[in-house]
Amino acid sequence: MLQRLLAIMLKEMRQLARDRLTFGMIIGIPLMQMLLFGYAINFDVRDLRAAVVDEAGTSLSRALVGDLQASGVVRFAAPSPSVADLRRRMSAGAISVGVVIPPDFERRRLESDRAAVQLLVDGSEPTIDGVVRGLTALTVPARDGVHRSGTQFFEVRTEYNPERRTAVQVVPALIGVILNMTMVIFTAAAIVRERERGNLELLIATPIRSWELMAGKLMPYVLIGLVQTTLILVVGALLFDVPVNGRLLDLYLAAALFIAATLTLGLVISTFAKTQLQAFQLAFFTMLPSILLSGFMFPFFGMPRPAQWIAELLPLTHFVVMIRGIVLRGAPLADLHVEAAKLGVFLLAGLAIATLRFRKRLD
Amino acid sequence: MNGAAPAIVARGLSRRFGNVLAVDGVNLDIPRARIYGFLGPNGSGKSTTIRMLCGLLRPSSGTAEVLGHAMPKDAERLRARLGYMTQKFSLWDDLTAHENLEFMARIFGLGAGRARARIAAGAVEYDLERILRQRAGTLSGGQRQRLALAAATLHEPELLLLDEPTSAVDPQSRRDFWESLFTLVGRGVTILVSTHYMDEAERCHRLAILAEGRIVAEGEPKRLMNDIAASVVEVESEDVATARRALVADAAVRSVAQLGTRLHALLDPAAPAPAERVERLLRGAGVAAQVALVPASLEDVFVAATGFRRSAGDRPTNAG
Numbered sequence: 001m002l003q004r005l006l007a008i009m010l011k012e013m014r015q016l017a018r019d020r021l022t023f024g025m026i027i028g029i030p031l032m033q034m035l036l037f038g039y040a041i042n043f044d045v046r047d048l049r050a051a052v053v054d055e056a057g058t059s060l061s062r063a064l065v066g067d068l069q070a071s072g073v074v075r076f077a078a079p080s081p082s083v084a085d086l087r088r089r090m091s092a093g094a095i096s097v098g099v100v101i102p103p104d105f106e107r108r109r110l111e112s113d114r115a116a117v118q119l120l121v122d123g124s125e126p127t128i129d130g131v132v133r134g135l136t137a138l139t140v141p142a143r144d145g146v147h148r149s150g151t152q153f154f155e156v157r158t159e160y161n162p163e164r165r166t167a168v169q170v171v172p173a174l175i176g177v178i179l180n181m182t183m184v185i186f187t188a189a190a191i192v193r194e195r196e197r198g199n200l201e202l203l204i205a206t207p208i209r210s211w212e213l214m215a216g217k218l219m220p221y222v223l224i225g226l227v228q229t230t231l232i233l234v235v236g237a238l239l240f241d242v243p244v245n246g247r248l249l250d251l252y253l254a255a256a257l258f259i260a261a262t263l264t265l266g267l268v269i270s271t272f273a274k275t276q277l278q279a280f281q282l283a284f285f286t287m288l289p290s291i292l293l294s295g296f297m298f299p300f301f302g303m304p305r306p307a308q309w310i311a312e313l314l315p316l317t318h319f320v321v322m323i324r325g326i327v328l329r330g331a332p333l334a335d336l337h338v339e340a341a342k343l344g345v346f347l348l349a350g351l352a353i354a355t356l357r358f359r360k361r362l363d
Numbered sequence: 364m365n366g367a368a369p370a371i372v373a374r375g376l377s378r379r380f381g382n383v384l385a386v387d388g389v390n391l392d393i394p395r396a397r398i399y400g401f402l403g404p405n406g407s408g409k410s411t412t413i414r415m416l417c418g419l420l421r422p423s424s425g426t427a428e429v430l431g432h433a434m435p436k437d438a439e440r441l442r443a444r445l446g447y448m449t450q451k452f453s454l455w456d457d458l459t460a461h462e463n464l465e466f467m468a469r470i471f472g473l474g475a476g477r478a479r480a481r482i483a484a485g486a487v488e489y490d491l492e493r494i495l496r497q498r499a500g501t502l503s504g505g506q507r508q509r510l511a512l513a514a515a516t517l518h519e520p521e522l523l524l525l526d527e528p529t530s531a532v533d534p535q536s537r538r539d540f541w542e543s544l545f546t547l548v549g550r551g552v553t554i555l556v557s558t559h560y561m562d563e564a565e566r567c568h569r570l571a572i573l574a575e576g577r578i579v580a581e582g583e584p585k586r587l588m589n590d591i592a593a594s595v596v597e598v599e600s601e602d603v604a605t606a607r608r609a610l611v612a613d614a615a616v617r618s619v620a621q622l623g624t625r626l627h628a629l630l631d632p633a634a635p636a637p638a639e640r641v642e643r644l645l646r647g648a649g650v651a652a653q654v655a656l657v658p659a660s661l662e663d664v665f666v667a668a669t670g671f672r673r674s675a676g677d678r679p680t681n682a683g
Contacts, residue, residue: 003469003472004469004470004472006469007466007469007470010466011455011458011462011466014457014458014462015455015457015458018457019457197453197455197456198449198451198452198453199453199454199455201419201449201453202447202449202453202454203470204419205417205418205419205442205445205447206442206467206470206471207439207442207443207470207471207472208470360418360419360438360439361418361419361420361421361435362414362419362420363419363420363421
């Protein structure tokens with residue numbers, strides 16, 4: 001019994017080591033995704049290209065420009081001589097934000113019913129407007145002895161990620177997204193490939209049991225998943241300074257549980273698909289809802305109810321909660337037992353469905 | 364287990380795929396320690412029958428008992444006593460010959476010592492020693508087939524089911540392969556082999572000819588040739604085309620097959636003096652030819668048994 005299980009595992013690992021494409025995917029997909037999400041997909045907008053028309057030219061107006069630059073949200077290109085030039089540069093797409101400081105800036109600053117400074121925003125890009133509107137809280141230069149026309153009421157502090165860096169929010173959950181993507185694809189193809197190449201007919205005519213075949217195919221990938229997890233954590237720490245605040249053991253336990261649950265999803269797909277192409281299509285079919293609904297991109301509680309119900313059925317949703325808890329909030333695994341239990345149920349149900357659906361017959 | 368009991372007994376074995384009746388009421392009594400052949404064209408139900416016998420397909424009706432195990436209910440207990448070679452090479456292309464054998468040995472639960480001994484013995488017996496480290500995907504047709512037979516016999520099964528094992532193999536390798544089969548039979552193994560080669564069918568101890576899912580003739584090859592339900596007349600002529608036209612027009616001629624400058628004509632056994640009848644027909648057409656009544660070949664048996672439908676290049680049957 002154990003011998004057959006080990007035989008399947010050994011065979012899978014040998015084949016895997018010889019399959020350069022799959023082997024490349026094990027390393028390549030995490031690296032590519034990390035760089036993609038870590039660098040390109042950025043929810044905190046910084047370094048918007050901006051230009052200023054300073055018609056006042058006072059020390060205070062220059063101080064204002066300095067404050068804006070220091071916020072990091074905008075980066076100033078060469079100043080424009082006129083508002084018309086500013087608009088031309090914006091329409092050409094050279095800048096997204098224009099700052100117009102009128103000649104009577106000093107006087108306007110003291111009048112609370114008129115804005116002292118005008119911000120021109122390129123409304124054609126979706127997120128920029130909102131970001132710049134957030135800037136308005138900053139634009140009131142508060143200098144000693146000067147009347148403040150707007151008092152800041154709230155002081156905002158962001159816990160666990162004080163610098164509000166997207167990478168910190170994204171990378172831990174990205175472990176889940178990447179594992180979800182690669183694990184489902186690998187196992188979805190695992191059984192179908194044997195069927196397509198004709199190996200399965202021989203295999204099912206031997207004394208092997210269904211569960212031995214399923215478990216033997218699954219286990220090598222748990223190892224591979226943990227290797228990927230390590231890779232993501234290391235790259236996250238090196239490139240994006242993502243800390244691990246919780247215990248590493250908790251992290252790996254949670255990851256192993258999630259990997260196994262995701263693999264069974266792939267196995268179930270494998271028992272439905274007739275060809276590898278179908279298996280890949282089905283795998284992709286589960287991927288998009290996982291990425292969109294799991295809370296990786298949008299807050300779970302902000303989604304409409306039906307979307308939440310679907311999200312509850314996806315293993316990634318539960319893993320995102322666990323991994324953010326462990327990596328960022330330093331939560332012990334015991335505090336996350338509800339999510340862990342849900343993943344466990346998913347794993348057992350998936351294994352049962354896959355084993356029951358797999359028949360050692362051709363009809 | 365009673366040694367005298369047949370290895371395989373099937374009664375009314377049938378299998379339907381949708382509207383197609385792939386196997387239709389097959390009865391089998393396959394004796395032990397013999398090579399039993401299934402001869403038939405593609406689609407005659409050979410593979411489907413073999414798959415039902417090893418429990419991979421459920422029969423739509425009928426029963427099969429293999430080595431005393433009722434199929435498909437008791438299939439799991441049969442597996443350890445059965446060796447199966449699929450039509451298509453089904454070991455793993457990306458594993459070496461040795462790794463494939465090692466894997467199959469483990470799957471069949473051979474202990475490490477016995478596995479080593481059986482793999483070594485198989486390597487010698489099937490001439491695999493030089494290719495053990497080679498990936499299976501790079502082997503030639505003959506090498507693959509020897510490897511597949513070695514894998515199927517690692518666990519010393521009592522019964523071997525071989526589904527068209529020689530379809531992708533050169534003639535010399537086929538001869539060697541059959542030598543190996545007779546060696547196995549000498550050790551008491553029962554072999555069921557399907558083929559569409561006449562010469563292979565002739566080597567079997569017993570033979571079933573299948574057509575459209577039915578057994579249309581069954582027995583020892585020699586007896587089948589003697590008992591053929593047709594008269595076989597051989598015609599040798601310079602003008603084969605005219606001779607053929609003259610023969611196929613006759614009501615008693617069931618089929619005509621060409622072999623070089625010769626024709627094999629199968630005539631209704633009820634027609635008296637078949638050779639004279641053919642001579643008369645040819646004279647009438649003005650064709651000079653040598654005509655002789657000859658013993659039937661297995662191919663003649665096959666053509667006669669499959670309803671005269673397969674006489675190469677001939678128009679379909681003109682028999683009523």
